[in-house]
Amino acid sequence: xxxxxxxxxxxxxxAVSEMLEGYAAAHSDVIRLSDGMVVRATPxxxxxxxxxxxxxxxxxxxxxxxxxxxxxxxNVPGPIFSSPGPGGILDGxxxxxRGAGVLLLVSSHAGDIMNAELAIDEAEDEGIExxxxxxxxxxxxSAPKEQITERRGGAGLFFVWKMVGAxxxxxxxxxDCARIARRARHRTRSLSAAMGTVAHPVSGQPLGDPEDTxxxxxxxxxxxxxTRLGEDVEADQISELMIRRLVxxxxxxxxxRVGLLLNNGGSLTIMELSVLxxxxxxxxxxxxxxxxxxxxxxxxxxxxxxGFAFAICHLDDELLDLYxxxxxxxxxxxxxxx
Amino acid sequence: xxDGDLSRRLIEAASRRVSDHQDELSRLDSVxxxxxxxxxxxxxxxxxTKRIKGLDDPTxxxxxxxxxxxxxxxxxxxxxxxFGSFFGAIGGQLNRSGNPAAPLDLVAGMEKGLARVMRVGxxxxxxxxxxxxxxxxxxxxxxxAGAGASLARVLGAAARSARQGAASTASMEPRAGRARYxxxxxxxxxxxxxxxxALIFESWVETAE
Numbered sequence: 001x002x003x004x005x006x007x008x009x010x011x012x013x014x015a016v017s018e019m020l021e022g023y024a025a026a027h028s029d030v031i032r033l034s035d036g037m038v039v040r041a042t043p044x045x046x047x048x049x050x051x052x053x054x055x056x057x058x059x060x061x062x063x064x065x066x067x068x069x070x071x072x073x074x075n076v077p078g079p080i081f082s083s084p085g086p087g088g089i090l091d092g093x094x095x096x097x098r099g100a101g102v103l104l105l106v107s108s109h110a111g112d113i114m115n116a117e118l119a120i121d122e123a124e125d126e127g128i129e130x131x132x133x134x135x136x137x138x139x140x141x142s143a144p145k146e147q148i149t150e151r152r153g154g155a156g157l158f159f160v161w162k163m164v165g166a167x168x169x170x171x172x173x174x175x176d177c178a179r180i181a182r183r184a185r186h187r188t189r190s191l192s193a194a195m196g197t198v199a200h201p202v203s204g205q206p207l208g209d210p211e212d213t214x215x216x217x218x219x220x221x222x223x224x225x226x227t228r229l230g231e232d233v234e235a236d237q238i239s240e241l242m243i244r245r246l247v248x249x250x251x252x253x254x255x256x257r258v259g260l261l262l263n264n265g266g267s268l269t270i271m272e273l274s275v276l277x278x279x280x281x282x283x284x285x286x287x288x289x290x291x292x293x294x295x296x297x298x299x300x301x302x303x304x305x306x307g308f309a310f311a312i313c314h315l316d317d318e319l320l321d322l323y324x325x326x327x328x329x330x331x332x333x334x335x336x337x338x
Numbered sequence: 339x340x341d342g343d344l345s346r347r348l349i350e351a352a353s354r355r356v357s358d359h360q361d362e363l364s365r366l367d368s369v370x371x372x373x374x375x376x377x378x379x380x381x382x383x384x385x386x387t388k389r390i391k392g393l394d395d396p397t398x399x400x401x402x403x404x405x406x407x408x409x410x411x412x413x414x415x416x417x418x419x420x421f422g423s424f425f426g427a428i429g430g431q432l433n434r435s436g437n438p439a440a441p442l443d444l445v446a447g448m449e450k451g452l453a454r455v456m457r458v459g460x461x462x463x464x465x466x467x468x469x470x471x472x473x474x475x476x477x478x479x480x481x482x483a484g485a486g487a488s489l490a491r492v493l494g495a496a497a498r499s500a501r502q503g504a505a506s507t508a509s510m511e512p513r514a515g516r517a518r519y520x521x522x523x524x525x526x527x528x529x530x531x532x533x534x535x536a537l538i539f540e541s542w543v544e545t546a547e
Contacts, residue, residue, distance in 0.1 A: 056415065081372040082415030085422065087407070110515045111416030114458050118410070118419055142519055152519065203364045205373035222372040225520040 027330035050096030065331020089119035101130035101174035107153025141218025155263035156190030156311030166325035194307025239279030254288030265307035341438035345401035353383035355541035370517035370524035403429030424451035465513035468531030475500035497539035
């Protein structure tokens with residue numbers, strides 16, 4: 001397996017800004033660019049909580065495709081795999097403010113947390129009140145359950161964004177939006193797998209060992225290394241192993257209702273994803289767990305990584321209702337049918 | 339003594355040195371991180387150099403604050419936050435000192451910067467981070483400055499300790515930051531942030547001499 005080092009780009013240093021221009025132009029009915037930030041084409045009504053996130057680029061459609069009605073108000077994209085700085089996040093907080101407070105969501109990664117905290121300090125210094133930050137994590141491979149707050153953010157945050165976006169759209173208080181973020185976090189787990197690695201588009205350096213073609217489980221979204229499974233492992237075995245780990249970590253009893261996400265980490269085919277999903281579904285059914293909602297597709301990618309992640313969210317009536325609420329972003333739409 | 343012009347030349351020297359070593363830094367980063375540390379540090383220092391050029395007869399404080407902001411604005415990530423906080427803290431301290439500043443003023447700024455890096459990064463010495471180069475460098479610089487050494491000697495002490503500190507990170511297991519998820523792979527490799535700290539101080543010694 002070779003690592004693709006040449007991409008269809010102009011000067012790689014301009015890749016992020018040119019991507020944003022192209023993406024926003026293609027989805028001008030939903031989003032627009034404002035000072036390097038992605039904002040809604042039609043802002044949320046006044047008097048509702050603004051929801052904002054800053055994150056590194058290279059994970060698209062996260063999070064540029066998740067700005068819109070029922071989702072985020074503002075996304076502040078940083079450089080490739082790097083959180084934006086505090087100044088950018090502060091601009092995002094200001095842009096998301098509709099007079100009812102701003103919820104700053106952070107996928108737990110060292111740089112994202114540091115820059116978000118620096119931004120909150122600056123917001124305080126400037127007299128901006130009513131900003132709350134919630135740090136989100138879900139990746140079971142990144143720390144044992146006893147140190148759950150040390151875990152990093154992974155694909156399962158899909159559920160958190162969807163549910164928080166929905167309750168903010170309905171006009172809930174800042175406190176209530178933060179409560180939903182923490183509840184959804186508490187009930188969500190994810191785990192990723194991949195084979196091979198990808199090259200950083202600017203430096204050209206592979207993120208992992210380009211010679212190693214075995215399957216690894218538990219990678220981070222920036223190519224952080226995982227546990228190797230060898231080369232001969234079949235899709236069903238991988239799905240079963242991953243679902244088992246997620247269910248056990250979440251202590252899911254038989255009869256539980258879950259949302260199941262299969263995230264395309266970059267370059268997997270629909271064929272592979274469907275086979276993997278089939279295996280996951282079978283394992284959940286064997287355990288008596290009801291898959292109430294499913295979503296397959298590219299949500300948070302690592303460039304063109306040949307990888308994927310499973311995430312499960314333990315639904316209850318409140319979370320299911322928020323998941324089903326209408327939403328419209330460039331990369332995620334929930335039709336108004338429920 | 340440290341005036342605005344020397345401060346500007348320190349940042350320019352750091353920019354050249356880090357730029358010359360950016361591929362090596364990125365390679366170190368690819369072992370446990372995402373392989374862009376060298377590019378990011380070179381980008382931030384180039385941006386700092388550009389911004390400082392646009393300042394009219396800046397004070398040392400203005401030079402270091404502009405450098406801190408350049409890190410925060412242009413690269414972000416953990417390294418942008420941490421190096422930005424380090425330079426910003428030096429700027430904040432020098433703003434309370436005379437102009438030109440004495441070696442002890444710069445050392446006081448470096449101490450503030452180290453404290454801020456440790457707070458923002460939740461890092462302690464021994465966790466395989468930039469703190470392992472910065473902490474001994476600041477402490478040796480304090481000893482030298484306290485004994486009345488010249489700025490060049492103070493920075494020389496800092497550079498030697500930073501280099502030793504960076505070398506010591508090779509055998510460490512990462513306990514803070516993103517590298518902790520790839521602990522095993524990273525043993526045997528120096529921490530890229532610690533190496534950047536050493537490069538910056540080394541570039542400063544030559545400039546101050």
